[in-house]
Amino acid sequence: MNTSAWFWGLLALVTLWKVYAGGKLGLIFDECYYWEWSVHPQACYFDHPPLTAWMIGAGHALLGQTPLGVRFWAIMSGILLALAGRILGAGMFGPAAGNRAGILLLLAPIFAGNALLMTPDTLLMPAWAFAILFAWKGSREAASPGWWIAAGAAAGIGMLSKYTMVLYYGALALLLLCSPGRRGKLLTGIILAAGVTLLFFLPVLWWNSQHAWVSFSHQLNHGFKNEHHTLVNFQNLTDYSAFLVVLVSPILGLFCFRSASTRLSDERFRFLALFFWTVVLFFAFSAAKAHIEANWPMAAFVTGLIMVAGDWESYSLAWRRAAVIVLLLADLGAVAGVSYLLLPKESPLSIHHLSPDISLIKRFPGSEKAKAALKQGVGDFLSRIEEFLGPQVIAETIRTKFRESGADFLCLSTYQLTGVMSFYAPDLEPLLWLPDHGRVRFPWINDQIWAGKTALVAEWPRRGPLYYDLFEHLQPAQPVQVGEIRSPLFLSIGHSYKPENVKNR
Numbered sequence: 331m332n333t334s335a336w337f338w339g340l341l342a343l344v345t346l347w348k349v350y351a352g353g354k355l356g357l358i359f360d361e362c363y364y365w366e367w368s369v370h371p372q373a374c375y376f377d378h379p380p381l382t383a384w385m386i387g388a389g390h391a392l393l394g395q396t397p398l399g400v401r402f403w404a405i406m407s408g409i410l411l412a413l414a415g416r417i418l419g420a421g422m423f424g425p426a427a428g429n430r431a432g433i434l435l436l437l438a439p440i441f442a443g444n445a446l447l448m449t450p451d452t453l454l455m456p457a458w459a460f461a462i463l464f465a466w467k468g469s470r471e472a473a474s475p476g477w478w479i480a481a482g483a484a485a486g487i488g489m490l491s492k493y494t495m496v497l498y499y500g501a502l503a504l505l506l507l508c509s510p511g512r513r514g515k516l517l518t519g520i521i522l523a524a525g526v527t528l529l530f531f532l533p534v535l536w537w538n539s540q541h542a543w544v545s546f547s548h549q550l551n552h553g554f555k556n557e558h559h560t561l562v563n564f565q566n567l568t569d570y571s572a573f574l575v576v577l578v579s580p581i582l583g584l585f586c587f588r589s590a591s592t593r594l595s596d597e598r599f600r601f602l603a604l605f606f607w608t609v610v611l612f613f614a615f616s617a618a619k620a621h622i623e624a625n626w627p628m629a630a631f632v633t634g635l636i637m638v639a640g641d642w643e644s645y646s647l648a649w650r651r652a653a654v655i656v657l658l659l660a661d662l663g664a665v666a667g668v669s670y671l672l673l674p675k676e677s678p679l680s681i682h683h684l685s686p687d688i689s690l691i692k693r694f695p696g697s698e699k700a701k702a703a704l705k706q707g708v709g710d711f712l713s714r715i716e717e718f719l720g721p722q723v724i725a726e727t728i729r730t731k732f733r734e735s736g737a738d739f740l741c742l743s744t745y746q747l748t749g750v751m752s753f754y755a756p757d758l759e760p761l762l763w764l765p766d767h768g769r770v771r772f773p774w775i776n777d778q779i780w781a782g783k784t785a786l787v788a789e790w791p792r793r794g795p796l797y798y799d800l801f802e803h804l805q806p807a808q809p810v811q812v813g814e815i816r817s818p819l820f821l822s823i824g825h826s827y828k829p830e831n832v833k834n835r
Contacts, residue, residue: 333429333433334429337412337416337432340437341409341412341432341436344408345408345409347665348405348408348445349398351668351672352398352401352402353396353398353401354672355397355671355672356397356718356719356721356722357400357721357753358717359717359749359750360449361401361449361749362749362750362753362754363748363749364382364448364749365386365400365752366748366749367386368386368387368390369387369752369759370772371384372774373533373536374538375545376544376545376548377545377548378450378492378549379450379489379491379492379534381453381491382448382449382491384490385453386400386403388403395756403452403453404445404446404448404449404452405445407444407452407456408436408442408446409445410456410459411435411436411441411455411632412433413432415428415434415435415459415632415635415639416428416429416431416432418431418636419431421466421467422466422636423639427642430642431636434578434582434635434638434639435635437657437658437661438577438579438631438635438657439578439579439660440577440578440624440628441631442664443664449625451492452491453487453491454491454495454629457484457485457488457491457495458484458488458629458632459632460484461481461485462632464477464481465477465478465481465502465505466601467480468480468523469509469519475519475522477519478519478520478522478526479522479523481523481526482523482524482526482530483526483527485498485523485526486526486530489527489531489534490531490534493546493549494609494626497609497629498605499520499524500612501604501609502523503520504604505601506520508604544770552620563617566617566621567617567618569621570614570617570622570627577627577631578634579657580656581653581656582638582656583631585641586606586630586635586638587634589637589638589641590634590637591603593637593641602633602634602637603633605629605632606631606633606634606637608630609627609630613626613627671715671718716791716815716817720812721750721753723815724750724819725750725754725755726754726755727810728740728786728788728819729758731786731810732758736784737783737784738780738783739761739762739763739783739785739786739827740758740763740786740788741765741785741788741797741800741824741827742764742787742789743766743788743790743793744764745764745766745767745768745771746791747790747791748772762775763777765797765800765832766795768832769832777827780827780829782826783827784824784826785801785823785824785827786822786824787804787807787822787823787824789807789819790818790819790820793820797824799828800824800828800831801824801825802826803825803826804823804824804825805824807820807822
């Protein structure tokens with residue numbers, strides 16, 4: 331089988347599909363939020379380093395204020411990740427394994443989705459892959475120090491995307507411990523790489539020093555806050571273990587753990603496994619205290635899938651076929667789901683006509699606990715669907731109501747809604763304000779200029795927080811049903827804004 335032809339053919343096909351879908355599919359909340367960042371370039375932001383915003387700005391310059399402009403570099407990241415995996419796999423295990431690694435990284439659900447939507451993880455993944463590739467090159471006998479400089483640059487790009495790139499140096503520290511006889515040379519290379527990474531990261535350090543280190547403290551609290559006040563939260567660990575297996579499809583996930591555990595006597599697998607286990611165990615420690623999102627440990631499976639590609643022939647033909655079938659079914663399901671979302675509103679099959687009555691769940695057989703879980707699951711699914719379908723029509727409705735109200739500015743309830751308005755109602759962007767942590771999330775907004783002014787207060791996708799203390803008088807919020815959107819929009823008028831009361835929020 332010509333694995334090279336398969337790789338390039340699938341790369342072209344997947345990329346063309348993502349260009350089409352990425353241009354048609356509405357932005358999700360996080361993408362809208364990062365869009366607002368891109369309108370105001372900074373050296374760092376409250377939640378994350380700046381690279382996501384910078385690259386959205388670059389995409390905007392190329393393709394205008396369009397969904398594809400926001401997602402252009404997300405799509406490019408998928409190409410870069412597949413190429414990095416292919417080069418590393420080929421260098422370690424041969425050309426066929428390299429093509430296989432590239433294909434797996436291209437089609438694995440978590441990476442396929444990550445390379446369509448623009449988030450901080452999007453650019454982290456190719457940066458992580460190239461940093462590992464260059465470190466492998468640099469660790470070879472008689473290798474040029476230039477490989478470590480390249481590794482440091484790739485890691486620096488990763489650090490500008492998401493702070494978890496620092497785990498790369500945790501894995502390199504383990505490599506140093508596991509490499510007796512080579513530690514002197516490795517240490518020199520790692521120090522050289524770290525110095526280059528630090529140079530890339532200096533703008534983030536400077537920004538944080540000017541903003542009370544708010545971005546660092548936010549992420550530390552976000553990932554390690556003990557939510558249940560117990561020494562170990564076993565439910566979180568169970569959930570974490572479950573989704574670790576399914577991130578790249580269940581059988582491939584098990585293959586990753588098998589190869590990372592059983593092939594450590596081979597230097598190539600040991601090198602890759604260090605990056606796998608560093609990420610997996612770090613987030614296992616975090617999961618013992620806090621809830622872990624599925625995307626957080628995804629970097630582990632970059633080297634996990636490369637190990638599987640190199641170890642492919644060790645699995646029986648039946649298991650290999652099963653892995654490929656499950657992977658393709660997952661991808662076909664995802665493509666079908668996205669295609670369904672892209673159906674025109676006029677189509678009788680469009681999801682816009684799907685309005686299930688969640689209350690009917692109470693008639694289903696089973697325990698009340700099971701019914702409540704089912705209701706929660708259906709509600710979460712519909713809320714996720716509304717991320718793609720709701721923002722534009724919500725923004726248009728708020729724009730109309732704002733003009734009718736005669737208000738001076740827009741007071742919003744969530745950072746998600748702030749981002750939605752910024753992208754889909756750009757004419758109102760200078761009038762947006764988020765009192766709830768808005769001064770750290772959006773430090774470029776000066777809400778003092780609206781002191782004593784009137785605001786249209788909009789709440790969506792959820793109610794609250796209540797802003798009664800921020801106005802002399804705030805009318806009761808009135809629900810506005812918008813099209814087929816399940817979550818109502820709540821609007822009210824606030825008179826005589828008091829910015830001095832924001833400080834306690």
